[in-house]
Amino acid sequence: MRVLALVAVVTVGALSACSKPACDRSNCSVGCCDASGTCQAGNTANACGIGGNTCTTCQFTQSCMQGACFGGNTGGSGGTGGGTGGGTNTQNGLTVFPTTASVPYSSSLTLSAALEASASSPDVSFSLEQSATGQLSRLNNQTAVYYAPNSGSARTVRIRATADYNTSVSQLIELTLAPSSAVTDAIFPSSRASTVMVVGVGEKQTFAVTRYVTPTQLSSLTTAEWFRWPSGQSFAxxxxxxxxxxxxxxxxxATNQYLSTDVSTIGLQRVSVEISPASATVAPNGVIQFTATASDGSAVDWMVLNSGGGDVGTVNSGTYTAPAAPGIYLVAAFVGQVASTDASVAVATVIVQ
Structure with missing residues (x-):
């Protein structure tokens, strides 16, 4: 799978110039350090990296994929936003997702809508009901993002999705604003709605949710439930x-919090690679065994994707030995040339802590 863009999911706040500490793994474990010593999110082609390593600039043919410059297709361990609540609901041919949600202050939630094929126009508009707080941003003809205020007391916000061709066709989405959470979750891999993550027909992509309590307290949310839009169907x-x-x-x-990432599927069916486990947590200098298979039976090669120098651990025939330093590390199993757009790759996220 080829990733055209990844959303920056976690940014470590910069301190004032007079007290700014050196940028390293201790304060930038989920990003990279640029030339000025500032922690960057590490998921852009101009500043790509992870684990507090030095940011690198990806080549023209490459994109930044989970903190590593890469030119091929990804699979393995997956933006932003928090929301909690119900699944799809269809009324008068208009389907929305989610129908109810609990959104922490200072977070956002992607709202989706779709009309039945018989509608004269597929376009749907979103609007805040009277006295509702927060902001709406329409991304395309069937998607909007709700941005919650920075703070406030618990309250309900109602958003109406309305068919452009017939304003009598509408549905309410009910959001409950809640206190901000100290925990940040992020899908890997992920995309920004203005760009897409491309998957071939029949190609497999494994998603995971990584939880950040602090830059050095990380875990995988193994209980996450997954849904596909616009069907609303669940999947592994x-x-x-x-x-x-x-x-x-x-x-x-546990919290009903939702995250989302956009995907686009093309008619090309490539070799797919599956890796197991898709994410793992090990102690410093610990060892974990990964397995991987290619859909056409090809031999699979291994590498650690982290860039920027420093000890990132080693992988040999799927056996990964972690470095001494805590952080997030990326183990890849691939078929083909790793810098080629025809490569098929599965990526596992390893949290060392």
Missing amino acids: ATYTGDANVKRIYARDP
Whole structure:
């Protein structure tokens, strides 16, 4: 799978110039350090990196993929936003997702809508009901992002999705604003809605949710539930490329918080690589065994994707030995030339802590 863009999911706040500490793994474990010593999110081609390493600039043919410059297709361990609540609901041919949600202050939630094929126009508008707080940004003809205020007391916000061709066709989405959470979740891999993550028909992509409590307290949300839009159907963490799917949602069943990432499926069916486990947590200098298979039976090669120098651990025939320093490391199993757009790759996220 080829990733055209990844959303920056976590940014470590910069301190004032007079007290700014050196940028390293201790304060930038989920990003990279640029030339000025500032921690960057590490998911852009101009500043790519992870684990507090030095940011690198990807080549023209490459994109930044989970903190590593890469020119091929990804699979393995997957933006932003928090929301909690219900699944799809269809009324008068208009389907929305989610129908109810609990959104922490200072976070956002992607809202989706779709009209039945018989509608004279597929376009849907979103609007805040009277006295509602927060902001709406319409991304395209069937998607909007709700941005919650920075702070406030618990309250309900109602958003109306309305068919442009017939304003009598509408549905309410009810959001409950909640206190901000100290925990940040992020899908890997992920995309920004203005760009897309490309998957071949039949190609497999494994998603994962990584949880950040602090830059050095990390874990994987293994209980996440996964849904495909616009069908709203649930699926296991491994998604098989389907031309009808436009967006992937992840839900934390404990809090009902939703995350989402956009996908686009093309008619090309490439060799797919599956890696297991898709994410793992090990102690410094610990060892973990990964396995990987290619859909056509090809031999699989291994590498650690982290860039920027420093000890990132080693992998040999799927056996990964972690470095001494805590952080996030990326183990890749691939078929083909790793810098080629025809490469097929599965990426596992390893949290060392």
